[in-house]
Amino acid sequence: MNKPQIENEWDDMATQIQQLEQALQEIKQRLELVRQAQIDRTDFEIQQDELKAELGKTKNSQDRADLKAQIAQIQAQIETAEVEIESRLVSWHSFREPFWQIVRFGGLGILLGVLIKSCAG
Numbered sequence: 001m002n003k004p005q006i007e008n009e010w011d012d013m014a015t016q017i018q019q020l021e022q023a024l025q026e027i028k029q030r031l032e033l034v035r036q037a038q039i040d041r042t043d044f045e046i047q048q049d050e051l052k053a054e055l056g057k058t059k060n061s062q063d064r065a066d067l068k069a070q071i072a073q074i075q076a077q078i079e080t081a082e083v084e085i086e087s088r089l090v091s092w093h094s095f096r097e098p099f100w101q102i103v104r105f106g107g108l109g110i111l112l113g114v115l116i117k118s119c120a121g
Contacts (some may be wrong), residue, residue: 016101035087042079048074061075 048071057065 013105016105020098037081037084039101041078041085043075044078044081048078 051067051071051074055064055071058067068075
């Protein structure tokens, strides 16, 4: 192997490692969005429960209509949060490429270790 070819291989590995780091960062961002959507959904559910309790106590038909409209609006927000959670969940498909890169580089690392050990000893 000549020196330029070895340097090119190292550059390729560095590029692929950078791509792995970027993919990991994207996964972390998606996880944070899912976490925030779950918090929002829980908050909306609490608000909805409070409004339902208030609806049970209210006798005025106009107030009841307003409360029902607010409950419907919160229900729509809960459904939106659930869709956000479902659309952002991490699936195997998003891990497929990074997984195989890890397997490849891990195998390459083991192979290099065995080669170096056999040459040294």
